[in-house]
Amino acid sequence: MKETIKITSVLTVVCMLCAFFLSFVYDKAQIKIKENKKKDIEDAISKLMPEASAEKIEIDNEQIYRLSNKKNGLLAYAFIASGQGYQGKIKMLVVVDSSFKKLEGIEVLESIETPGLGAKIQEKRFKNQFNGLDVSSPIEYVQGSPDKDNQIVAITGATVSSRAVTNILNKKIEELKKIMEIKL
């Protein structure tokens, strides 16, 4: 009995001290982590649309950024799309024109695809295919050369990653189109 009390009390004290210590560190770092995430998104937006200023809005629990400038008013929308890639999560920032018909471009924020193969989704050669891509119908990926406005060329040897990117984009765009139609 004495033994049990000793074991329980030592474990409890150790866990409480650790938890206290951790919550202190977490509290201090939390602000900085949030800032980093915000900065990632802002950097990506200004890369894709340097002339616009972003304003965050929330519709049906979806975070959307309204991109506009003084001269032209509303230019485009930006949003985060993420989903399963080949090895882990792919997280992208997507900019789409104000009518949700044409992509302005994408930026990969986070991904852990295979180096040398799937990791090429971060390279300009792949990403730039999305600039001006037609999204009024779902994006398709092809091997060889594209012959329609909604097609991109998959990366050789990394079809899974290419497919993941297109699927994530299609799904998110479809969802947002529905929400935006109702609200706007």
Added chain:
Amino acid sequence: MKNFIKGLWREHPIFRQLLGMCPTLAVTTSALNGLSMGLAVVFVLFFSSLVVSTIKRIIPHQVRIAVYTVIIATFVTIVDIFLKAQFPDISKALGPYIPLIIVNCIILGRCEAFASKHNISSSLSDALGMGLGFTWGLFLLGSIRELFGAGTILAGTAFKIEVMPSAYNPLIVMILPAGAFLVLGLLVAIMNRIEQ
């Protein structure tokens, strides 16, 4: 001093004891990743050994492993939060391998085999030796893989060196898992040869 030296060579955690193979093989895709992982382990090992060695007398024998794990997990989480706040790029590159330091057998192994049986100063020099031994091992492995797999060394830092000429076609296999096994095997063989 003896406790410090042994981790660097004679009882090297990677090449002699073959401990901590998961991070060794998985994160050494570049010199910078290897180095950051190594330093994270040094930090966790140092403070875990300090705490374990300090409170070794009051930990009941039956629950010692549970107590060590809680202590290790605390320091690992601190490293994880710190990297996310200060070095987000390194944090993204190392991904889930930072939280996995918790189950890195080097740390639990040193706490159980050394820190819980020795005084604070020898525990600390043991922890530093093992940690730095682990670090140079990861750094070497990462450098070799990055050199052949990407043609650079220390990419992602201010000290980036383009070693290979621009016409060099990177051997992608070196930064894939197979490359990790190949380089590790060769290095262990070389170490064994030197020791003979």
